[in-house]
Amino acid sequence: MYERFYGLSELPFELTANPKYLFLPAGQREALSILQYGLLSAKSLTVLTGEAGTGKTTLVRAALESERCRHVRCIYLNNPALRPNDFIRLLALKFDLGPESGESKPLFLERLERLLRERRAGGETTALVIDEAQSLGVELLEEVRLLANIETPSAKLLPLVLAGQPELGARLEDPSLRQLKQRVTLRCQLEPLGLADTADYMASRIVTAGGVASRIFSREAVTLIHEYSGGIPRTINVICDNALLSGMALGRKNVGRAIVVEVCRDLHLKSGREDVERDQAGELDDNAAPDRNPIEGASSSRRNPVRPGAPPIPLRARRMITE
Numbered sequence: 001m002y003e004r005f006y007g008l009s010e011l012p013f014e015l016t017a018n019p020k021y022l023f024l025p026a027g028q029r030e031a032l033s034i035l036q037y038g039l040l041s042a043k044s045l046t047v048l049t050g051e052a053g054t055g056k057t058t059l060v061r062a063a064l065e066s067e068r069c070r071h072v073r074c075i076y077l078n079n080p081a082l083r084p085n086d087f088i089r090l091l092a093l094k095f096d097l098g099p100e101s102g103e104s105k106p107l108f109l110e111r112l113e114r115l116l117r118e119r120r121a122g123g124e125t126t127a128l129v130i131d132e133a134q135s136l137g138v139e140l141l142e143e144v145r146l147l148a149n150i151e152t153p154s155a156k157l158l159p160l161v162l163a164g165q166p167e168l169g170a171r172l173e174d175p176s177l178r179q180l181k182q183r184v185t186l187r188c189q190l191e192p193l194g195l196a197d198t199a200d201y202m203a204s205r206i207v208t209a210g211g212v213a214s215r216i217f218s219r220e221a222v223t224l225i226h227e228y229s230g231g232i233p234r235t236i237n238v239i240c241d242n243a244l245l246s247g248m249a250l251g252r253k254n255v256g257r258a259i260v261v262e263v264c265r266d267l268h269l270k271s272g273r274e275d276v277e278r279d280q281a282g283e284l285d286d287n288a289a290p291d292r293n294p295i296e297g298a299s300s301s302r303r304n305p306v307r308p309g310a311p312p313i314p315l316r317a318r319r320m321i322t323e
């Protein structure tokens with residue numbers, strides 16, 4: 001694709017949880033150590049919340065793959081919108097408790113407790129992580145409470161991590177779930193990245209992909225990307241990926257504000273700032289821009305920009321990726 005054009009060895013803004021791209025500014029580092037602590041010290045329930053795309057799944061995976069948690073055996077569920085019976089069946093399968101224990105909750109709980117005790121006696125911790133936990137209904141959260149109750153007189157046997165969008169936090173406020181809420185021993189909320197962290201995040205990805213960050217995105221472009229993405233890493237990736245593609249189509253090795261504005265308009269993204277909105281509507285004088293870009297030429301060339309002398313490069317459909 002565009003790697004060679006920008007001197008990169010691979011695509012820097014893919015939406016995969018590739019550990020070598022892990023970026024840990026202060027908030028993320030803190031959340032990671034809370035997750036590790038919750039898994040290791042067998043705290044009964046750890047809750048991680050954050051808006052879509054802020055990096056919850058990325059951090060949960062990083063915690064599970066970390067050296068600190070190498071002795072934790074984990075069952076990871078990321079599609080928990082199930083009926084309670086199916087939830088028990090799924091867990092019976094994942095813990096390898098035999099099909100009959102999936103059909104009877106008492107049998108399931110008894111076998112699970114025995115397994116957890118045996119493993120604990122052998123020095124092993126077993127954890128259950130439920131990602132996308134905002135989609136757990138009240139009934140299923142009640143099942144989760146039963147799991148959180150499994151304990152020896154001195155320790156919890158099944159540390160639980162619930163990761164989900166802010167609705168999860170709201171659901172835990174439901175009076176019918178107060179017992180579960182009381183069992184939450186660790187809690188953290190992931191916030192979107194600030195401007196400086198957005199710039200560092202982009203730079204770290206470009207450097208990891210073998211490039212020189214300052215040569216690729218102008219300072220103004222970075223500021224705009226932060227405005228339009230609201231500091232959400234997933235959205236930053238989508239904007240950057242599209243901007244690099246558009247830049248290549250235009251023969252621009254440096255991505256400036258115009259390309260970012262164009263890309264964000266195509267992605268139907270809105271900036272929090274009014275002047276950026278006006279810019280997007282074409283009301284601001286582009287000539288005043290210090291890093292004016294040819295993308296701001298005639299409307300036909302904006303849609304399918306062509307480098308002089310080069311064959312036309314079709315702009316592919318915008319990569320608005322949902323994971």
Ligand SMILES: Nc1ncnc2c1ncn2[C@@H]1O[C@H](COP(=O)(O)OP(=O)(O)OP(=O)(O)O)[C@@H](O)[C@H]1O
Binds near residue numbers: 057165
């Ligand atoms: N700390 C990080 N380091 C590197 N990349 C990150 C980080 N956080 C997020 N990303 C990037 O953003 C993408 C989205 O992050 P992730 O899937 O973890 O978000 P999420 O909070 O789990 O979203 P959702 O609520 O939709 O499940 C990741 O695939 C990754 O590319």
Ligand SMILES: [Mg+2]
Binds near residue numbers: 056057131
């Ligand atoms: Mg996720």
